[in-house]
Amino acid sequence: MAAAVPENLAPTYADVDRGVLGIMSTPGAIFWIWVAFCFSLVGIAVLLWARQIYEGLGVTGLKQPTMWAVYITNFVFWVGIAHSGTLISAILYLFRSRWRTGVYRAAETMTLFAVMTAGLFPMIHLGRVWFLYWLLPYPNERYLQPDFRSPLVWDAFAVSTYLTISALFLFMGMIPDAATARENAVGWRKKFYGLFAMGWQGTQRQWHHFSMAYLLLAGLATPLVISVHSVVSWDFAMAQLPGWHSTIFAPYFVAGAIFSGVALVITLLIPMRKWLHIEDLITLWHMDNLAKIVLLMSLVVSYSYLCESFMTWYSGDKIEQMTFHMRYFGPQGYLFWIMVACNCVIPLFLFSPRIRVNMKALWIISIFVNIGMWLERFVIIAGSLAVNFNPAQWGYFKPSITEIMITVGSFAWFLGLFSLFAKFLPIVSMTELKEGIVWLRQAIQKGNTVDY
Amino acid sequence: MIIVGSFDDQELSARAIAALKKARIGEISWFSPIPPEHMEEVSHEKKSRVRALVLTGGIIGVLSGLAITIGTSYEWSLVAGGKPIISWPPFIVICFELMILLGGISAVTSFLINARMPAFDTAAGYQPRFGSDHFGVVVRCEEPDRTRVESILRESGAQEVLLEAA
Known part of the structure; x- marks a missing residue:
């Protein structure tokens, strides 16, 4: 596809520095009020968690047969959110996709904080959180090691690896930008950015090894991102429970993760580009491309829903069919249909190019996708447990205020951390934007059109 | 000069x-x-030494995964769920994750060592x-x-x- 590139889209290196460093200026009162609001919600969530640790899981809505519900839904949701960052930063880097430069740092930051948030939920879900270390390959007093055949142990390895690699990828990619910030800062900020820059001066030696290490890290992160959500899906698929025991789960979860992750990138970028005045750095072209990914993933996810339903019908398994019947038409069937509307129907509006570049419409659609993808995980996890092999045991889950407020707190924690990062560290990659300028100038010289 | x-x-x-x-x-x-x-x-430029170190890190990761999974399984040969003591498919997951983890850590550390960072002097x-x-x-x-x-x-x-x- 070709699009017109206005002359003013080819800024100078100095323009890029000014634009990005301008974001990192001293924050005003409104910013601090927002951060304080976020962390006060986190404080409430921490207090409720402390009460839960003291009184036990009875303060939640968890009871037989739905012993996994909101907390595990949140875990899967946040791990999924993380995936878009690695998709945009690593996979599109390997494909040399040029449009990623404006948005990848924000997506990568989102990845790190989303994995950090996700990692909290298995802990919050534990009745005895102080025994968390039992997941580590560490023998107990009877010299028994963890069972490496358990997907929960795979999860511990996958999520901790993902957190480590995401953090390394983010902070390593930020080194040249931190050096630019260091050279333009004074006082404590100079020292602060100097810590992240680690003495980077853009020398021949530094670039030579940096380029190779970054490429290899992107190459390692790419299969990792696929594996992590596959492993998360196997937490369910390895169980025998109807509604969980399915071979389609790994690709289905990975597709859903990219879908929800890119939607959340849009949700965050639209207000961010407006409030931070960076419409020139994160342009409608970037947003249009992100919207196209959401549309594509919506179609993949819709296809997965159809496949899952078809296989249930085709298998002839009565118990599986009953689980799905209850999922569609049971007491909480409305959640399934809201999910279908949010994930399969509403994103179809993105077929319209005008809606893709209408920021209000795009933002609203991205919110619906976030809601839909959270519900998808809830419907699979809690909905399948509610209708197990024994009808006498059936029972639907209702969340308590503890779970609701801890969920709200997790969003506040994520948004608070993201806001602090966006204000104090380069949320847009100056180095890669500058690299893009060279290409943009060449494109303009060739006749003012760009193929993408 | x-x-x-x-x-x-x-x-x-x-x-x-x-x-x-x-x-x-x-x-x-x-x-x-x-x-x-x-x-x-x-x-x-000559090819970066980072490549060889990442490969080494990845191989060490796989070997560590094998050592942890097989070693701990043999430490107390307990049959769980009727599965073999050495169950390759689940162990591959652990080996894969450790390959990525140690490969990634090697990429960053070998970059820092080869680029002589953190650098305290101005070039x-x-x-x-x-x-x-x-x-x-x-x-x-x-x-x-x-x-x-x-x-x-x-x-x-x-x-x-x-x-x-x-």
């Missing part, structure tokens, strides 16, 4: 490096604010603008070559040519 040429375009600085290499004058190094594809092309010829919007070409040469180096840098499009004491 050290002569520093400052350029506002990567291609011009690459042109200067190529011309200096052709003239075989002094020892050349450079600074860049962006990934320096053109400058690396003309510099004919010869470095100027703060080389971190923002200018490319620097630095030539270490003897006094008799000074005029030739300066003229090559200027002819290649240097905006400014400065002299620094070695």
Whole structure:
């Protein structure tokens, strides 16, 4: 596809520095009020968690047969959110996709904080959180090691690896930008950015090894991102429970993760580009491309829903069919249909190019996708447990205020951390934007059109 | 002596490096604010050692995964769920994750070691603008070559040519 590139889209290196460093200026009162609001919600969530640790899981809505519900839904949701960052930063880097430069740092930051948030939920879900270390390959007093055949142990390895690699990828990619910030800062900020820059001066030696290490890290992160959500899906698929025991789960979860992750990138970028005045750095072209990914993933996810339903019908398994019947038409069937509307129907509006570049419409659609993808995980996890092999045991889950407020707190924690990062560290990659300028100038010289 | 040429375009600085290499004058190094594809092309760098270290890290990761899973399974050969003591498919997951983890950590540490970072000293010829919007070409040469180096840098499009004491 070709699009017109206005002359003013080819800024100078100095323009890029000014634009990005301008974001990192001293924050005003409104910013601090927002951060304080976020962390006060986190404080409430921490207090409720402390009460839960003291009184036990009875303060939640968890009871037989739905012993996994909101907390595990949140875990899967946040791990999924993380995936878009690695998709945009690593996979599109390997494909040399040029449009990623404006948005990848924000997506990568989102990845790190989303994995950090996700990692909290298995802990919050534990009745005895102080025994968390039992997941580590560490023998107990009877010299028994963890069972490496358990997907929960795979999860511990996958999520901790993902957190480590995401953090390394983010902070390593930020080194040249931190050096630019260091050279333009004074006082404590100079020292602060100097810590992240680690003495980077853009020398021949530094670039030579940096380029190779970054490429290899992107190459390692790419299969990792696929594996992590596959492993998360196997937490369910390895169980025998109807509604969980399915071979389609790994690709289905990975597709859903990219879908929800890119939607959340849009949700965050639209207000961010407006409030931070960076419409020139994160342009409608970037947003249009992100919207196209959401549309594509919506179609993949819709296809997965159809496949899952078809296989249930085709298998002839009565118990599986009953689980799905209850999922569609049971007491909480409305959640399934809201999910279908949010994930399969509403994103179809993105077929319209005008809606893709209408920021209000795009933002609203991205919110619906976030809601839909959270519900998808809830419907699979809690909905399948509610209708197990024994009808006498059936029972639907209702969340308590503890779970609701801890969920709200997790969003506040994520948004608070993201806001602090966006204000104090380069949320847009100056180095890669500058690299893009060279290409943009060449494109303009060739006749003012760009193929993408 | 050290002569520093400052350029506002990567291609011009690459042109200067190529011309200096052709003239075989002094020892050349450079600074860049962006990934320096053109400058690396003309510099004919050796392949980075980071590659071998990442491969080593990945192999150590796989071996660690095998050691942890097989070793702990044999420590107390307990049959769980009727599965073999050495169950390869689940163990591959652990090996894969450790391969990525140690490969990734090796990538970053080998980059830092090879790039000699954290760097506490300023490299010869470095100027703060080389971190923002200018490319620097630095030539270490003897006094008799000074005029030739300066003229090559200027002819290649240097905006400014400065002299620094070695």
